Structure formats: structure tokens, C-alpha cells
Amino acid sequence: MNRITEHNLKGIAASPGIAIARAVLLESEEYIPEKAQVASAEQETARFRAAVEDAKAQIESIRESTEQKLGKEKAEIFEGHLMLLEDPELIDAVIDLIEGDSVNAEYALYEVSQSFIVMLSELEDETLRARATDIRDIRGRIMNSLRGVKGGDLGQLQEECVIIARDLTPSDTAQLNLDAVRGFITEIGSRTSHSAIMARSLDVPAIVGVGEGISAIQSGDLIVMDATEGKVWISPDADALAAFQTKKAVYDKRKAELAAWVNKPSVSEDGHRVELAANIGNLEDVQKALDNGAEGIGLFRTEFLYMGRATLPTEEEQFQSYKYVLEKMEGKPVVIRTLDIGGDKELPYMDLPKESNPFLGQRALRLCLANEELFRTQLRALLRASRFGNLKIMFPMIAVREELLEAKRILEEEKQSLIQAGAEVSDSIEIGMMIEIPSAAISADLFAPHVDFFSIGTNDLIQYTMAADRMNETVSYLYQPSHPSILRLIRMVIEAARQEGKWVGMCGEMAGDPNAVPLLLGLGLHEFSMSAGTILQTREMIGNLSYAKWQSHAKHALTLGGQREVQSYAQEQLQGGKQS
Numbered sequence: 083m084n085r086i087t088e089h090n091l092k093g094i095a096a097s098p099g100i101a102i103a104r105a106v107l108l109e110s111e112e113y114i115p116e117k118a119q120v121a122s123a124e125q126e127t128a129r130f131r132a133a134v135e136d137a138k139a140q141i142e143s144i145r146e147s148t149e150q151k152l153g154k155e156k157a158e159i160f161e162g163h164l165m166l167l168e169d170p171e172l173i174d175a176v177i178d179l180i181e182g183d184s185v186n187a188e189y190a191l192y193e194v195s196q197s198f199i200v201m202l203s204e205l206e207d208e209t210l211r212a213r214a215t216d217i218r219d220i221r222g223r224i225m226n227s228l229r230g231v232k233g234g235d236l237g238q239l240q241e242e243c244v245i246i247a248r249d250l251t252p253s254d255t256a257q258l259n260l261d262a263v264r265g266f267i268t269e270i271g272s273r274t275s276h277s278a279i280m281a282r283s284l285d286v287p288a289i290v291g292v293g294e295g296i297s298a299i300q301s302g303d304l305i306v307m308d309a310t311e312g313k314v315w316i317s318p319d320a321d322a323l324a325a326f327q328t329k330k331a332v333y334d335k336r337k338a339e340l341a342a343w344v345n346k347p348s349v350s351e352d353g354h355r356v357e358l359a360a361n362i363g364n365l366e367d368v369q370k371a372l373d374n375g376a377e378g379i380g381l382f383r384t385e386f387l388y389m390g391r392a393t394l395p396t397e398e399e400q401f402q403s404y405k406y407v408l409e410k411m412e413g414k415p416v417v418i419r420t421l422d423i424g425g426d427k428e429l430p431y432m433d434l435p436k437e438s439n440p441f442l443g444q445r446a447l448r449l450c451l452a453n454e455e456l457f458r459t460q461l462r463a464l465l466r467a468s469r470f471g472n473l474k475i476m477f478p479m480i481a482v483r484e485e486l487l488e489a490k491r492i493l494e495e496e497k498q499s500l501i502q503a504g505a506e507v508s509d510s511i512e513i514g515m516m517i518e519i520p521s522a523a524i525s526a527d528l529f530a531p532h533v534d535f536f537s538i539g540t541n542d543l544i545q546y547t548m549a550a551d552r553m554n555e556t557v558s559y560l561y562q563p564s565h566p567s568i569l570r571l572i573r574m575v576i577e578a579a580r581q582e583g584k585w586v587g588m589c590g591e592m593a594g595d596p597n598a599v600p601l602l603l604g605l606g607l608h609e610f611s612m613s614a615g616t617i618l619q620t621r622e623m624i625g626n627l628s629y630a631k632w633q634s635h636a637k638h639a640l641t642l643g644g645q646r647e648v649q650s651y652a653q654e655q656l657q658g659g660k661q662s
Contacts, residue, residue, distance in 0.1 A: 091295045093267065095312035096278035098615070099287030100330040101244055101265035102323070105303045108247040113225055115188035123181045130180060130187035133227035138167050140223055141253065148256045160252070166220050171392040172198065188228050195221045201430065205389060215277065219251035239263060244305040246296060255280040265289075265307050267314060269296045282370060282615070289314060340618040344375040348610075348621050350603065354629035358621055359415070359611040361589055365403060368410045370614045375621065378415035380537065380611020381476075381589035382407060384460070385423050392431055394456065400463035408471025415472045417514065417537060417587070417611075420460055420489075422446040422478040441542075441551070446479030451488060461496045468508035476537055478516045483528055486515055490532070516589070518542035523571040526578035536579055537611070540590025544568055562645040563592040569601060569640055569648070576606045587611055594620055597649055600627055600656065604636030631655075 120126045145160035166172060172194065179190040195217050202214040225231075239259045245266035247254075255266075255277045263286065271278060271290030281288035287309035299305065299316055306315040306326045310333065315322065348358045359380030360371035371379060387395045387403055408416055423429060423445065432453075437443035450457035464475055477489045490513060500507050517523050518539035526536065540563060545551060547567055550560035562568065572588075579586045587609030592598045594612030599620055602610065610620060635655050639648045 090298065090316045091267075091292050091314035093289040093292035093312045093314065094271070094273050095309050096271065096273045096290045097281035097284075097286055097288035098310045099265065099285070100310065100326065100333050101287045101305075101307045102326060102330065103242045103244045103264040103305060105246050105299050105301055105305045106239065106243040107299070107301045108245060108250075112222075113188075113229070115186065115192050115225075117189045118186040120180075120184055120186055123184045126180050126184075126187050127177050129228065130176060130191070130224075133187070133224045134167055134173060136227040137220060137223035138164060141167070141220070144253050144256055160256070163216060163220055163252070166216060169391075172217070188225060191221060191224055191228070202389075215249065215251060215271070218249070219253055222251070223253075244307060246299050246301075246305075248296075250277045252277050252280050255284070255286075258284065258286065260284060260286065265309060267292055267296065267299075267305070267307060269293060340622060343618045343621045343625075344373075346375075346621065346625070348377065348624055350624055350627050350629040352628045352630055354603075356603065356607070356624065357415075357587075357609040358617050358624075359417075359587070359609055360614040360617065361611050362407075362614075365406055367614065368407055371617075372410070374614040374617045376414075376614060376617055378417070378472075378609075378611075379407065379411060380417050380587050380593075380609055382416060382418040384419060384421055388421060388423060388429055394429075394431070394459075397459050397463045397466075400460060401466050404464055404467035404473075405470045408467055408473060411471055413472050415474055417474045417476050417589075418464060419476045419478050419516070420447065420457070420464075421450055423449065441545075447477050447485055447489060448479060451485065454492065457489075457492060458496055461493050462500065465493075465497050465500055465507050465511075466505060468511050469506045472510075473508060474512040474514060474535065476514045476516060476535075478539070479518060479542075480515045480529075481519045481521050483525075483532070486529060486532055517575050518546070518590075520547050520571065523575050526575045527581065530578045530582040530584055533584065535585045535587065536575055537587040537589050537609075538572060538575060540568070540588060540592040543571065543590070544592075547571065563595060563598055564601065564639075564648045564652075565645040566640055566642055566648060569605065569636070572602070572607070573605050573636075573640065580606070585609065596620070596623060597652065599623055600632050600652060601636045601639055601648070603627055603629060604632030604634070606633075 141160050141163045145164075148160065175194045176187070176190045179185060179194060180187055199214040199217050202217070239262045242262055242264055244264055245258070247266065248269045249271055250266055250268055265287035266281065267288075268290045269292055273290070278288055278290055287307060289307055289309050289312050292314065304317050306318050306323065307313070308326075308329070315326070318326065347355065349355045357377045358375070359378040360367070360374070360376040361381040361383070362368060362371060362379055363383045364386045368379070384400075387400055404418060444452060464473065467473065475493070477486065480486050493513070497507055512534035514533050514535035514537055515522070515529060516539045517526065517536050518541075520543070522529065523543065529536070544561055544563055548560040548562065548565075550557040576586045585608040588602065588607055589611040591612075593602070593610040594616035596619070599610070600623075603624060612620065635652065639651060642648050642651060
């Protein structure tokens with residue numbers, strides 16, 4: 083019998099929700115052009131430029147319709163597409179190939195864009211890998227224009243359905259008829275792809291990265307998709323279907339309950355106030371943070387500005403991005419981390435040396451201090467943007483105090499230089515550092531007098547403390563956020579900051595982990611920064627906890643023998659009534 087637990091396919095839960103509807107398959111066979119010589123490279127270039135302009139007009143139309151349906155913020159994702167259509171690194175490279183080799187525009191477009199797509203797809207960072215889909219999107223529009231082919235219009239779908247496709251572009255997603263489309267499932271993709279971001283904005287359940295198994299779905303099949311777990315059922319029997327209808331009703335009720343926490347303060351049952359902030363990796367994430375009641379941005383990863391391109395971003399480009407985020411947050415705190423790249427995250431145009439152990443190599447602040455002009459450019463952009471909001475600058479990957487002091491010295495030099503040049507710079511910028519290396523946690527009392535805040539990056543702190551690569555499945559069992567050794571390091575950092583009257587945040591995944599939140603509250607963490615989608619459930623959880631009681635529970639947890647004991651103890655306290 084087809085039970086509810088026997089799902090047919092598994093993918094990545096990209097946008098939460100439960101949907102039950104018939105499948106509609108989208109044919110997505112990509113056109114791969116053949117190379118052909120042209121008689122006139124000049125005429126071929128003109129044909130290509132015309133196709134680019136046609137693609138711009140199409141995307142502008144989609145942007146305008148999206149703005150009308152969802153508002154200006156939701157439509158801003160297409161500004162990036164328009165920028166790609168004007169990017170000389172992409173467009174001029176196609177023209178150079180056409181004119182240099184006298185080849186057809188279709189071939190030149192495919193070859194140049196494919197080199198970018200391959201490079202981006204191989205990056206570890208999901209946000210940057212997602213840019214490959216954006217390039218495919220605009221390539222498809224230009225290619226269709228060159229070939230005189232009209233693309234499909236998903237806005238014309240009328241019957242309730244679940245879209246099944248190899249991939250959906252952001253413009254595909256924006257054109258979905260929300261009166262009919264109950265969700266979508268794709269063969270490829272990631273949670274940070276723009277189509278996934280758009281799906282969350284539209285509140286459409288989405289499961290991506292299902293793989294080749296998606297070919298088992300036929301148009302007309304009844305599909306049940308649980309996008310809270312990334313599971314798909316094909317043609318479930320009556321009992322399983324009834325169970326899912328019940329589960330969907332429960333999910334919808336729970337979602338309405340969490341929505342009530344959007345504008346509530348983050349305060350414990352006994353009145354202890356904390357701050358719940360969002361981690362963001364690109365400009366599109368800002369609105370999602372606000373929609374989920376974020377009280378600030380606890381981590382703005384600036385790497386996206388540097389990766390997926392052929393040259394370093396200019397000071398002006400960076401300034402505009404930082405200004406945008408600060409203005410959107412309207413005075414709420416925004417912690418912007420300086421460039422955290424190197425080793426495992428490469429910038430091809432910098433020709434960084436290969437390292438045998440990149441996680442322990444020249445990365446993040448180490449790289450910036452070794453490439454001082456790169457660092458100074460980013461700092462100038464940050465300082466110029468500071469007057470547009472509540473900016474806090476954070477330095478990553480600090481192991482010794484000398485690194486922090488040198489970074490602060492360079493920052494102060496750039497600040498004075500801008501002021502002398504007549505630029506307006508905020509005089510209330512807080513300066514902080516990430517605690518992600520055990521040496522920094524152990525000597526936090528030596529750092530505390532020199533910063534305004536700490537932010538604990540648990541993702542790296544855990545792997546460095548346990549000497550276990552978190553990406554290595556054979557030692558993944560050692561990635562233990564609630565191990566007493568990690569909790570003790572966190573307590574050391576919080577105590578060192580308290581002695582100096584400074585605050586401590588956490589921007590690692592642990593900050594939004596429901597197994598860890600009560601303990602972190604008890605340890606005295608001030609700011610919890612997490613994925614926007616987990617803010618409301620965390621706020622609700624904190625609202626039902628007693629800070630005073632969890633201070634005692636956290637203290638006891640530090641004496642236990644390992645993560646299993648800590649988690650069992652914490653669960654016992656949580657289950658001892660409403661909470662213990």
C-alpha cells in the first residue's frame with residue numbers, strides 16, 4: 083500500500099508549503115547552435131545587438147508586471163538581469179567572438195555564456211552558483227530572439243497544477259499564474275537560486291534538485307509535494323492522499339499562527355529582550371528579511387559582489403549595493419562583513435595560489451591585509467555608504483590581535499582621507515570581529531577592549547574546534563554544535579564581552595537551530611542572526627522560554643559529557659510542561 087512515509091522522490095525544500103494537484107510538464111530542451119561562418123561580421127553583430135535589445139524589452143515588461151503584482155521590491159530581481167544584458171564582460175565578449183572569428187551570433191552567444199555558466203556552477207557558494215541560472219535565462223531570451231522563436235507563457239495556465247521542469251528561470255517563476263499553479267518541482271537548482279527566491283516571495287511551494295528521477299512524472303499525474311521536507315509523491319493512493327490533506331490543513335494553520343509574530347518583539351517569557359536578525363547573501367534577500375520580521379541584518383556576506391565576474395567590483399558598484407541595503411533597513415542595524423574569500427572560494431581574475439589546505443590558508447582578512455588596495459576599496463565604499471543607515475563593519479577570520487589592530491588602522495586611515503576630501507561619513511559606525519577560530523574565542527578578553535561587538539561564526543568555529551571538515555561526510559558526525567566544548571567557547575566569548583560592556587551576536591547556522599536556541603538564550607547571547615525563514619519560529623520559541631530558568635539549564639549543560647547528553651537534557655527541560 084502506498085503509505086504517506088513512502089515518498090517517490092526527494093529534493094531540496096526551496097520554498098515551504100504543501101501542494102496537491104495534477105502535473106504539467108514543461109519541455110525544456112536547450113537549443114545548442116552549430117558553428118557557422120558569416121559573410122558580414124558587422125551585420126551579424128547588428129543582429130546580435132538587436133536581439134539583446136529585444137531581450138531587454140521582454141525583461142523590462144516582466145519587471146513591470148511583477149512590480150504591479152508584488153510591489154517594487156519583489157521586481158528588483160530583474161534589475162540584475164538587465165545589468166547582465168549591459169555587462170561588457172558578457173556582451174562585448176560575444177561581439178568580440180563574432181567579429182574576430184566571423185561566426186554566427188547564436189554560436190558566439192552560447193560559447194561565451196557557457197564559459198561563465200561552467201565557472202559559476204563549479205563554485206562552492208550556492209548564491210554564486212545560482213547566477214548561472216540568471217545567465218541561462220537571458221541567454222535563452224536572446225537566443226529565442228535570434229531564432230525568431232516565442233517563449234512559453236506560464237501566465238496562461240488555468241487549471242490547478244504543479245509545474246514539472248528541468249529548471250525554472252526567475253522570469254518563468256515571475257510569470258506563473260498564481261490562481262492555477264500550486265507549486266513547482268525541478269530536476270536541478272538550489273535553495274539560493276533566484277527562482278527559489280522568487281518562489282518564496284510569491285509564497286509558492288517549490289522543490290528543486292530532484293535529479294533524474296523527475297522523469298518518472300508524467301503530465302496529468304496526481305502530485306503531492308511536501309516542500310517543507312523536499313518530498314514528492316506520485317499518484318498516491320486514497321489513504322495517503324487523505325493523510326496529506328490533513329497535513330496540509332495543519333500546515334496552513336501553523337503558518338497563520340507564525341505570521342502573528344512578525345511585528346512582535348523578541349522577548350522571553352520573563353521579559354528578557356534579544357535581537358533576531360537575518361543573514362543575507364545578496365540584495366534580493368533584504369526584502370525577505372523584512373517580510374519575516376528581522377530586527378536587523380546580522381551578516382551581509384559581500385562575496386557575491388566579487389564572484390561570478392571577470393574583474394574586481396569598483397568602489398562605486400560596492401557603494402551602491404551597501405547603500406541599498408542600509409536604506410532598505412531604515413535605521414535597523416546592518417552588520418556588513420568585509421570580503422571573506424580565498425582558498426576554497428576563488429576569484430579567477432586574481433590568480434590566487436592553490437593551497438593544500440585552503441581552510442587554514444590565506445583567506446578572508448588575511449587575504450585582504452595581503453592585498454591592501456583591494457581592502458581599502460571596500461572600506462571606502464562602506465564608509466561612504468555609512469551615512470545612509472545603521473552600519474556595523476565586521477572583520478572575518480581573525481586569529482591574533484595584531485590582525486584586528488591592523489584592519490582598524492587601515493579603516494581609520496580611509497575614514498580620515500574621506501573626511502578630508504569633504505565626504506560625509508557616519509561617526510557612529512560600530513566595529514566588530516567574527517569569532518570563528520578557537521584562539522580568538524579563548525582570548526576574547528584580549529580582543530574585547532578593541533571592538534564594539536563580537537559575532538560568533540559557528541560554522542567554522544565548530545569545524546576548527548573539532549578538527550573536522552564540515553563538508554567531509556566521513557567525519558560529519560563530529561560537527562556537533564551542542565557539544566560542551568563549543569558551548570564553553572561561546573560562554574567565554576559572551577563573558578569577555580560582558581566584562582567590557584559589549585554585545586555578542588551569532589551568525590552561524592546554530593543561531594537558528596531549535597535544539598540550540600534555548601541554550602544560547604541561557605548563555606546570554608544578545609543577537610541571533612539566521613536565515614530569514616527561521617526567524618518567526620525562533621521568535622515564538624523564545625517567547626515561550628524563561629531566560630532565568632535557561633540560565634541555570636545552560637550552566638548545567640556545560641558539565642555534561644557530550645552533545646547527545648546535552649541535547650537529551652535540553653529536550654527533557656523543554657518537555658517538562660510548557661517549558662522548564
